[in-house]
Amino acid sequence: MEGTVVTALGIKRSEKALSYNVQEIKSDDLVVNKDANFINSLNGKVAGLNINASSSGVGGATKVIMRGQKSISQSSNALYVIDGVPMYTTAKEGSTQFGSQGSSDPIADINPEDIESISVLTGAAAAALYGSDAANGAIVVTTKKGKEGKVTVNATAGVEVMTPFVLPRFQNRYGTGDYNSSIGSDVRSWGQPLNSANNYHYNPAKDYFQTGVTHSESVSVSMGNERNQTYLSGSAIDSYGVVPNNGYHRYNFTFRNTTSFLKDKMHLDVGASYIIQKDLNMINQGTYNNPLVGAYIFPRGGDWDDVRMFERYDVTRRLSTQYWPIGDAGMTMQNPYWINYRNLRENKKDRYMLNASLSYDILDWLNIAGRVRVDNSITKYTEKFYASTLPQLTESSKNGLYGISSMKDSQIYADVLLNIDKRFNEDWTLQANIGASITDMRYDAFKNRGPIADGEMSEEKPGLANVFNVQNLSNSQKTSRLQEGWREQTQSVFASAEVGYKGAYYLTLTARNDWPSQLAGPHSNKKSFFYPSVGASVVLSQIIPNMPANLEYLKIRGSYASVGTAFERYIANPKYKWNSSGLSWNTQTQYPMYDLKPELTNSWEVGLSMRFLKWFSLEATYYHTNTKNQTFNPQISTGSGSSEIYIQSGDVMNQGCEISLGFGKDWNKFRWDSNLAFSTNQNRIESLADNVLNAATGEEFSVDQLDMNGLGLAHFILRKGGTLGDLYSFADFKYDSNGMIVVNEDGTVSPSMIADAKNYVKLGSVLPKANLSWRNDFRIAGFNFGFLITARFGGIVFSSTQAVLDYYGVSEASAAARDAGGVYINGGDRVDANKWYSSVGGSNPLPQEYTYSGTNVRLQEASIGYTFPRKMLGNVCDLNLSIVGRNLWMIYNKAPFDPESVATTGNYYQGIDHFMMPSLRNFGFNVRITF
Amino acid sequence: MRNIITKTGAAFLAASLFAGCTAHYLEINTNPYEVSKEQTLTDGYAIGAAISALCGTVVSTDVNTAQFTDCLLGGPMGGYYSTTGAFAKTIDNYNPTDDWTRVFLASDRIIPTLYSNLNEIADITDDPVTLAIAKIIKITAMLRVTDTYGPIPYSKIGEGGAIAVAYDSQEAVYDAMFAELDEVISTLTENKLSGISPKADPIYDGTAVKWCKFANSLKLRMAMRISYAAPEKSRKYAEEAVKHEIGVFTSNADNATLRTVAFGEKGNPLYTAIKYNQPSGCNTGGDTHAAADIITYMNGYNDPRRPVYFIPSEFDGIEYVGIRVRIEKPALNSLGRKYSGVNISPSDPLVWLNAAEVCFLKAEAEAVFGYDMGEGTAEDFYNEGIRLSFEQFGVSGADAYLNDAVSRPAVYIDPAGQNSYSEMLSEITVKWDESASTAQKQERILIQKWIANFNNGNEAWADHRRTGYPHLFPATDAGNKSDGIVSSVYGARRMRYPLAEYTNNGENVNYAVSALLKGKDNMATRLWWDCNPAIIIK
Structure with a gap:
């Protein structure tokens, strides 16, 4: 009846004591219908967890939002926590507008088979102990470890076929042309109706898209005795997308060993993972290098088989060049197959994660633990555009373009934690943690990209077409050399205490102080910030004597939390930037702003949990958050002599509720589980900037709307009373x-x-x-059947x-x-x-x-x-x-x-x-x- | 027990201590790939970088910015370029979106870059020559801005850190610029033998006297701009500039030319912008091709500068033919690509003001307005302008050209048959005719000035608005998508203010429109200096 849930820092808590919403998902729910990015498998399984899968296809970065979008300029995406340690996402956002480069996410590298369970903490209250990033909610993953007992080997294999789900509706009954233009058109399909003699019946769904295939294999071994347990696993995912020559491959190797010694008082847990990941032509959207543009627009009087042969041998050049008589239509359109096979964009990533934790049970109620985790990855991204790719995409070269970037991400996390778990007499319990942590993240990249000289785009002798290495790049300014990188460190101390009385009343207090490196610099006068939370829960079913028999369990809870967030790195310490359109180090054009302060999210929630009528359970939460002091940089009139100004103002409110209603019943060999999850969120901009004082001049100014861009004539405009969307x-x-x-x-x-x-x-x-x-799951004897409607x-x-x-x-x-x-x-x-x-x-x-x-x-x-x-x-x-x-x-x-x-x-x-x-x-x- | 408490206490203390070690935070929060102010001061780097950045705000060295201001705005409005990219809404068709027309005033690459670097220079040095050079570049850049919109924030930009800044009337902007020019001219005259580090100056290798000549020439350009709006001031400033002891440009060595060293990754920004979206296997250009207007005139005159200016067309047997500007544009890939292109190489410098223009300014001042331009007649200046232009482009045959009293601008035959224009745009020949009417003289001078100023579309557009010359092809009915706002014959007179001004600086822009611009904020309202009595737009 009473479960424990994994909460912050990997600490297990009694469900009764929780003053905030935590929902748990077991491994089975993820692996039965597994996605290469396991986050997608959470869709529809947790009330309040909004998941948007990436258009980049298999392995793409998923957008995960809980309790609404909170920040004007910072990410509102959830924090991932692996075995108690945050995994900060350094996912590159996918391209927007013209660009088409898709993106993966570090969390997508996790092998779903290694996951034991997942807790989803939708609110900020639960996350006060993880620091700022958890203001957006946290997804807490617990991975498998070796189990005591005999050797267990688990092997899986799966094959999956993929087809486009929702496509636009196309026509193929009117041919090429433009009946309103006296010069006609060879790219538009506003021509004569086609007849059986001249209709090639081109249909992108059938003629261009292909059936994608993903196959995955995994094997895991678990073994151990009382003192020592070992878990080993390996998995492979190979996926080929619905457009030609698109692929995602991932190989995971995991080792974990848990040992107890010193009379079972000391516990050592070490783990290591190694991941090799590759993707080729991961495309999300846009018009540059996106094969869909040509595949969709291909004029309907044309014969697709003609362009299927996407390159033709050019006798004079002695190489094959792109064949696409339709032209670029001003949208950098190319032959889709040429893009697939001759505009190659590839990522190769090597990643390893090492973690160790050592804990010592000083007394039966007192324990001290230290953990360290290292997560490093090296990614190599290459672009190879072959000769006769549209010059727009090759920096005007007829001989092609090559780009290579090496990127290194590293994260180190360490903490020490003192845990107290004591029962004082029959009635009182105390669970407390005091700890300190350090997080250090670095990113460093080296990028080289440029055209292969063709004797025309620059005054130099031609390079050799289709040879893709750095020495073959143009020696003109058009070849860019770029180093970029950053580092962030946060040191924190934190404490939490949960006092229980009679197993029915619980009070939880937490406090945290962060020292983020982003606050360092002459433009900031704060070095750290503090944020507390308080929560309480009461198990009514235990204290009210005459509860109805049909109400087996009833708990009410409430909590309040405040979470501070540092503003972006470097804005407190601006420097002279590299200006690629002048090739010089130049001053910045922002209006100088001092006295920067951290962002603050205040939230409260109330909820109830109940189990009733034997088979039913209900979890309901109402929450309300305000995110204030947001740092954003609206454009200002250039009459100021500056282009934009950092201001700290604004208040974004989110409120809503999360309800999940469960049902589960056995009839002999038959079991039916059903779960209904509902969430609603209201987002409102309470204020942007009303009469913000410009400390430099004493001038007050207001921002009544912010244009956050968008696409074409559709822009996101933020106004007071409106939403962030x-x-x-x-x-x-x-x-x-x-x-x-x-x-x-x-x-x-x-x-x-x-x-x-x-x-x-x-x-x-x-x-x-x-x-x-x-969601519904039925089980009878060995059969199970389930479906999920969202x-x-x-x-x-x-x-x-x-x-x-x-x-x-x-x-x-x-x-x-x-x-x-x-x-x-x-x-x-x-x-x-x-x-x-x-x-x-x-x-x-x-x-x-x-x-x-x-x-x-x-x-x-x-x-x-x-x-x-x-x-x-x-x-x-x-x-x-x-x-x-x-x-x-x-x-x-x-x-x-x-x-x-x-x-x-x-x-x-x-x-x-x-x-x-x-x-x-x-x-x-x-x-x-x-x- | 005590032991344990001590141990844990010690452990916790240690934990708190490491959490306190934030001394290296400033280092962590310093971008490793950016530099500090102190570093930029090494070897005088900062001055050179700031001057280079300032130079990048005239014709922006940022390709996208330059594309908007020069290839999609000035070029087509001045009759040099025609927009051939597949754009739904263009300035050519008088229906541009805000992101096309706001660039001069809203881009961070122009005014903010200008003023942040001006402040930077003022902060580092009080050397009068350096400050004077910076000021000349500022005026060169801001002149293009006011000539696009009319009233703009100018005298109060950045004043006291204010964020919402009032606009100046265009007359006030010009007055302020003249005053500043006078100031720098006198400073540079005093320091005419000095200069700044040659490496810090991508225009004149740091020579003060050349900058002074440029300032005088710029003053002459501005003086002629206000010839109808403020005749007295116009005469005064024009004569001052020419008679000044250092004077105006006299040879191509004087030209204000931004050299390649100041360019960015993409080289000459106009080259890259013109080639944007160039179809495979085509070399005439992409988003921009040469306009029918300039080629029709030059074809008529058999102008030997054509091979330098243009890329031959893809039409069989037709070497140079441009595409009309204000028409319904054909698809680039099928038809648009066939017209002649603009011949710029990635390593061509950007010319801000050339000696030929100065000669034509003098010729016009003398012949049309009777200003005293010193030694020489209008005819002398006119002929010298043509010679200098030929010399600038390395073309021979100037003398034969300027003695041609027969050739007239051609009629435009569109090889695609769509947009031919049967009337001649002008009857004017090349050879100077002293007996011609004042209007004919003005037209003759402005046609040659226009040809000599090729690629400097914003200047050509200003001349066209001020004088009505050269006559350009009107917009076709299909090509004028302004809903009757813009005249098909006289064309756009200005650009709209950026929409963002109405939200970020609403009070001031509204005041500017009602009290300073004195007309609607649209493309038809005429600027202060656009008041030639001969131009009557219904």
Whole structure:
């Protein structure tokens, strides 16, 4: 009935004593239907955990938000904690706008098979002990260790096929051309209807996308005796994506040993992991080097087989050059296959993690422990663009481009912790920890990138085409040499105490002081900051004498926490920057600002836990957070002589609730578990900057809106009273006095820019209003069957992809409009379809026309499996076979892409689709054998 | 027990101690790949770096900035370039988005870079020559800004650390600039034998007297700009500049030319910007091609500078043909690429002001406004301007060219057949004709000035607005997407203020529009100096 939960610093706590929301997930829930990035497997399993899978495909960086977006300029992504030690994410955000480089995340390197359990701490209260990064909630992972007893060997193998899940709808009944242009067009598909004689029936889904395959194998060995336990594992994942020549490969090796000695008073736990990870052509979105642009737009009168042969031998050059007669359409469009095979972008990563912890039980109630963890990775990123790649992408060279970056990330974490766990008499218990920690993170990179000289783009003799190494790079300024890096260190002391009375009343206090290196510098006058939390819980079912019999357990809880966060590194200590457009060290253009102070999140939550009617359980939490003193750098009028100013102001509020209702019942051999998880969050900007004093001048100034950019004419604009996800359009149709859209004499409509910022058209907020998931697991004898339905309600998304497809006349919408004789507006006015989509669509479209509801419902997961009884297999092993699927059925969705897919983990690009790689539908077959 | 408590106490104390070791934090929080102010002072590096950064704010050495200001704005408006990239909304078509038109005033690469480096220089040195050079560069850069918008913040920029700064009327901006120029001219005259480190100056190798000539020439350029708006001041400043003991440019060695050393990774920014999105296998250019206007004139005159200015077209048998600016643009890959390109090499320097322009300024001042330009007639200045231009581009045949009294600008035959223009834009020949009307003289001078100023589109646009010359092809009905705001014949007169000004500096920009600009904040409102009585825009 009463469980313990792993909370901060790997400390196990009684569920009763928790004053905040913690939800636990067992290993089985992750590995049955496992994703290469295990974080994706958490989707729908925890109330309040919002997961957006990356469009970068297998292994991509996932955006994880709990309790809403809190910070204007800093990350609101959750903190990951592995065996009590934070793993700070240094994931590079994926490209936005033109760029198309996808990104992975350090957390995605973890082998899901090594995970014992996961606790999700959705609030800041739980995390006060992890420091600032946990203000956004924490995902606490406990990994497996060796078990006492006989040797257990666990082997798994799985194969999964992947297909695009949600694609735009295309047409192939109108051919190449442009009936409104006297010069026609060889890239648009606004030509004559095709007939059986000339229709090649090009369909990107069938002709370009391929079926992706992921296969994974893993083996783990666990052994040990009373004193010493060992765990060893290895795994391999090889994945080939839905576009040609895209792959993700990962090999994990893990070792862990736990030993007790000195009469069982001293415990040593050492572990090591080694990870080799590679990915090739991980693409998230954008138009540069993105094969989808060409694959989607390919004019419909054309024969795809003609461009399938993407290169042709050039006799004079004696090399093969790109074949793509369609041109770049001003969108740097190339032959998709050329991009796949001749614009190669590859990451190779070597990563190792070492950890050791030593603890000593001084007394049966007093223990001291020290831990250290080292996590280093070296990544090599190369770009090889072959000769005849669009010059726009090769710094104008006809001979190709080469780039190589070596990046090193290192993290060291160490702590000492004194733990007290004492029962004083029958009634009183005390659990306390006092500790100190140090975190040191470094990043260092060396980057070389440039064109191979071709005798024209610079005045030097040509280099040799398609030879990709540094000595073959152009010697002109166009070859960039760059070193970059940073270091951050935080030292902390912290303490927590939990006092229990009669196993029914609990009071928890925590306190932490951080000394982050980011605060050092002449522009800051604080060296450290302190933040406390307080929480209480009462188990009512234990203290109220006549509780109804149907209410087996009832606990109420409440907590308050304050978490400080340092501002960005270096802003307290600005220096002279390298200016690549002048090749010199120059002063910065920010307005100088002093007296910087840390950001502060104050939050409180109340909740209840209950179990009732034998089979039901309920967890409910209401929370409220305010994030204040946010540091951001809005642009200011250049009349100031500066470009931007760091200000510290602002207050972002988030409030909402998390409810999960569980049911579980056995009927003989049959068991049914069902869980409904619901969460809702309201995000509101309480203030940006109202009358902030500029200490330098005594001048007060206010910021009434912040433009956080976005895509094209759709920008995220932050205003008081709005949300951090409000997307606005900078343009609108012209309307006549009756509110009708003005149609020009030539039959076009002309959206125009809105002059006054106050009149920007609000498209909506990209943030969801609520998320719901419903999970069911059935078990009968050796069979199990499960499914998970997830839904997101509210919020909007914007598809510039659809706008471009409409403009080029390759979307079904554009064909349907032609079939219907035009687009009908103003309740009956007919506008020529081509003129309409040429006005509102294209690469800089009118966002209003391409904004969709983000509400969607899907069958997120389903699995069916059978475990052969050991007896049946001669007591040699357990054998489990399962068929699994993810993203199986989009039950409701009005957008032309998967609204839950994101190109980057950054805040101000969510909900924007700009030739984003489609999310994936997966079907898999897994075998699991346990000896 | 006591022992244990002591031990744990000691352990905890040790823990607290290590948490207190933050002495090296300043080092940690120092970017290892940036430098300190002290470091930049080594070997006078800081002055050179700051002057180089200042130089990068005139025609920005940042490619994207220069693309907006010179390739997509000045170039097309001045009749040199035509935007051929696949853009939905362009300045060519008078329907640009804010991010295209705001750059001069909103980019951090122009005003903030300018003022942060001016402060930097003022902070490091009080050497009058260095400060004078910095000021001249500032005026060169800011002149382009005011000529784009009209009233701008100028006299109060950065004053007292204020964040919201008032605008000056354009007249006040010009007055302030003239006053500053007078000040630097007298400083540099006093110090004419001195200079600064040659390595710190990518324009004149630190020679004070050359900077003084540039200041005088710039003063002459500005004086002629206000020839209609403030005739008295115009005459005064023009005559002062020419008669000054150091005087104005007389040879190409005087030209204000930013050399390659000041460029960034991408080399000549115009080259890179013009080549953006160049289709595979094409060498005429990408986002930008040569305009029909300039090529039509030069074809008519059989101008021998064409091979230096342009890349031959891809049309069979047609060497030079430009694409019209204000039309519905064809697709780059199929048709746009075929027109002649702009011939700039990555290692070409950027010319801010050349000696030919100075001659034409003098010719106009003398012939049209009767200013006293010292020794020489308008004809002399005109012919000298042509000779200097030929010399600057390394082209021979100037004498034959300037004696050609027959050739006239061609008519424009669009090889694609879409946008031919049957009328001649001008009847003017090259050879000077003293008996011609004042208007004809002005047109003749401005046509040759325009040809000589190739690639300096913003200056050409200003001349076109001020004088109406040279005549440029009007916008076609399909090409003018301004909804009737901008005249198809006379073209855009200014750019809109950045939208961000309305949020970040609302009070001041609103005041500037109503009280200083005295017209709507759109592309049709005429600037203070744009008041030639001969130009009547309905």
